Amino acid sequence: MNATGQPGERLDECESLRGIAIVLVFFYHFLGSLRGYMPNPQASYASALFFGGSIGVDLFFVLSGFLLSLPYIRGSPMVLRQFFGNRALRILPMYYLMVLAGAAWKGDWRAAMHAALFQNISLDTLLPFGLVWWSLAIEVQFYLALPLAIWLARRKQGRYLLATVLLGLCFCYWKLATPAASEFWAALRSTLLGRWPQFAIGIAAAWTHHHYGPVLRSLSVRQRRWLGTSVALAAIAMIDVLATHSLRQFGMLQFGYWYANYLYVSILWAVFMVALTDLLPLFRKVVVNPVLHRIGLWSYSIYLVHAVCIVFAVVRLDIRPSDELLTHHFSNLMLFIYMAGATLLVSATTYQLIERPFLRLKHSRFLLIGKVREDVM
Structure with a gap:
């Protein structure tokens, strides 16, 4: 389905949002390879979204909560074989x-072997290949x-238990979010206990989209356009701040001193996503377009490949991060073209040869779940 709520159509907005998320993540690691990841007191608002592009991971988590919960919010039965088969x-x-x-x-x-079972994954697991695997462990x-949460939410007594569990999770x-977190609690930040609010925010956005999306879409085009523009721009501006x-x-x-920032950014991403899917921001075509859509299709391959391409280039060219290196504009542009080109080439190839055949198998098994096409999930 798309913003018009028609069954069987794609949520093109979410595919393009995936494209935005992976672009932000790529710039985060690309610019980090030039400057490093230390604080920058001179950071400008114009560049912060790219230097702080780890917020792209927050968007990925919100999108997962949104897309995976939406069919079941719409009333689709939870079939474990179907759900886990599709995820695998x-x-x-x-x-x-x-x-x-x-x-x-x-x-x-x-x-x-540990990584194959999503165990003991850290930033240096099989470096540079495993640099981003920590987020996949949280996804798993x-x-x-999610199936347990849905099962509880659909039963009266289960809802009481779910509410109790949510209080415990809070x-x-x-x-673990406090800067003074003990070593025990800080170690849980890279688990679902540390990131569950981001998925929950995505689920809340899906609930809003399902229950209030028709109301928003019933507004006049003029109202949808100006309300959508105001809300979406306000959300992006606050994310940039x-x-x-x-x-x-x-x-x-x-990660250690302002962990709650991930929560704030995720809320704003959810607001932006609802504005994009149910309203008509004036800049909608800037966000929802064929280029970002294609990048969104390749986003999983790009996510797994880009760090490898960047690190190999850094090692091969003996790049030593510094503020001075950022002033070499032409050489940095050439470096960006080199890294981005290699990443896109490898990612497009792996998407066609590895991802796409299995996606076709998934689509042939379960095309529609709750009126949402499986190829957007």
């Missing part, structure tokens, strides 16, 4: 290819938790 076909083939490549490159098959944990998040403050004060250290 979506993420495992490309992921296991990268695990095999990382194991062959590093010669550490023990770490590869969400896949395991307590856990409060303990948060990214600028985070970059100036913390840089990469945000």
Whole structure:
């Protein structure tokens, strides 16, 4: 379905949002390879979204909560074989290819076995291949938790238990999000306990889209256009303000000293997403277009491949991050073309040869779930 609510159509907005998310993540690692990830007191509002592009991961998490919960919010039955089969076909083939490549490159098959089971994954697991795998481990944990949450939400007594669980999760998040978190709680930040609010925000956005989307879409074109523009621009402006403050004060250290920033950014992404899907921002075609749509289709391959391409280029060219390096505009442009071109070439190839055959298998098994096409999930 799309913003008009017609069954069987694609949520093109979400595919383009995936494109935006992966572009932000790519710039985050590309610019980080030039300057590093330390705080930058001189960071400008104009560049903060790209230097602080880790917010693209927040958008990915919100999108997962939105797309995976929407069919069941619409009343589709939860069939575990169907749900887990689709999830496996979506993420495992490309992921296991990268695990095999990382194991062959590093010669550490023990770490590869743990990674294949989404265990003991950190930023340096089979580096550089495993630089982004920590987020996939959290995704898998969400896949395991979502069916149980849906089962509880659909039963009267289960809703009471679900509310109790949510209170416990709020307590856990409060303990680990504080800058003074103990070592025990801080270690849980890279698990679902540390990121569950982002998925929950996506689920809340899906609920809003389902229950209030028809009301928003019933407004006149003029009302939808100006309301959508105002809300979407306000959300992006606030995300930029948060990214600028985070970059100036913390840089990469945000993870330890301002962890709640991820929560604030996710709320704003959800607001932007609802405005884009149910209203008509004036700049909608800037966001929802064939280029970002194509990048969104390739986003999973790009996500798994881009860090490898960037790190290999950094090592091969002996790049040493510094503020001075950012002033070499022409050479940086050539470097960007080199890294981005290599990433897109490899990603387009792996999408066609690895992802697409399994996506076709997934589509042939279960095309529609709750009137939402499986190729957007």
